[in-house]
Amino acid sequence: MEKIVEQTLLYDFYGELLTDHQKRIYEDVVFNDLSLSEAAADAGISRQGVHDLIKRCTRTLGEYEEKLHLIERFTQTRRLADEIERLVRDYREKPEEALLTRIEQICEEMKE
Amino acid sequence: MEKIVEQTLLYDFYGELLTDHQKRIYEDVVFNDLSLSEAAADAGISRQGVHDLIKRCTRTLGEYEEKLHLIERFTQTRRLADEIERLVRDYREKPEEALLTRIEQICEEMKE
Numbered sequence: 758m759e760k761i762v763e764q765t766l767l768y769d770f771y772g773e774l775l776t777d778h779q780k781r782i783y784e785d786v787v788f789n790d791l792s793l794s795e796a797a798a799d800a801g802i803s804r805q806g807v808h809d810l811i812k813r814c815t816r817t818l819g820e821y822e823e824k825l826h827l828i829e830r831f832t833q834t835r836r837l838a839d840e841i842e843r844l845v846r847d848y849r850e851k852p853e854e855a856l857l858t859r860i861e862q863i864c865e866e867m868k869e
Numbered sequence: 870m871e872k873i874v875e876q877t878l879l880y881d882f883y884g885e886l887l888t889d890h891q892k893r894i895y896e897d898v899v900f901n902d903l904s905l906s907e908a909a910a911d912a913g914i915s916r917q918g919v920h921d922l923i924k925r926c927t928r929t930l931g932e933y934e935e936k937l938h939l940i941e942r943f944t945q946t947r948r949l950a951d952e953i954e955r956l957v958r959d960y961r962e963k964p965e966e967a968l969l970t971r972i973e974q975i976c977e978e979m980k981e
Binding site: 773 | 885886933936939943947950954961964969972973976977979
């Protein structure tokens with residue numbers, strides 16, 4: 758996965774577990790595109806401090822995903838919802854009972 | 870929610886964020902039904918220590934849910950999957966296009 762996409766997803770799902778200080782700097786650099794020096798001046802810490810904080814936060818967020826699989830679960834739910842939509846469209850073209858049964862199976866899978 | 874159900878759900882979703890020591894004692898008391906004294910003897914800590922640990926772990930797990938809403942999301946997905954299954958059954962009884970459209974709407978909702 759591209760690094761910025763991965764960082765955005767991780768932050769979307771687990772950002773609430775960071776401190777306000779960490780969130781502010783992480784957002785400044787990763788989303789608001791501030792340079793490390795700008796973010797450092799903003800937060801009143803060193804450029805190296807900002808660099809280390811971003812690296813540490815990304816690792817922390819990644820560790821939450823390794824343990825909780827929230828992104829993985831959400832991605833799987835999206836995938837299954839897409840599949841149901843595809844089956845509904847197929848059914849309109851050619852109404853076969855097997856397609857409805859398949860939708861029910863996917864629903865069961867979603868509930869596991 | 871009944872306390873044991875809530876503790877089980879919280880542990881299922883966030884248990885991985887506890888330490889091995891915490892997990893062992895929490896499982897002993899909450900799932901294996903050991904008394905506080907038994908769990909205390911087992912872990913080599915005081916009865917009061919076990920009591921405090923269980924209380925603290927439950928609070929910690931609850932705080933994760935307040936921040937990440939993993940249980941809430943999962944419950945919502947289950948609810949929507951149930952609704953799709955109901956719509957499929959209704960459709961078999963009375964095949965109306967509106968039911969298929971509703972299934973597609975629910976899929977979109979799931980992907981949000």
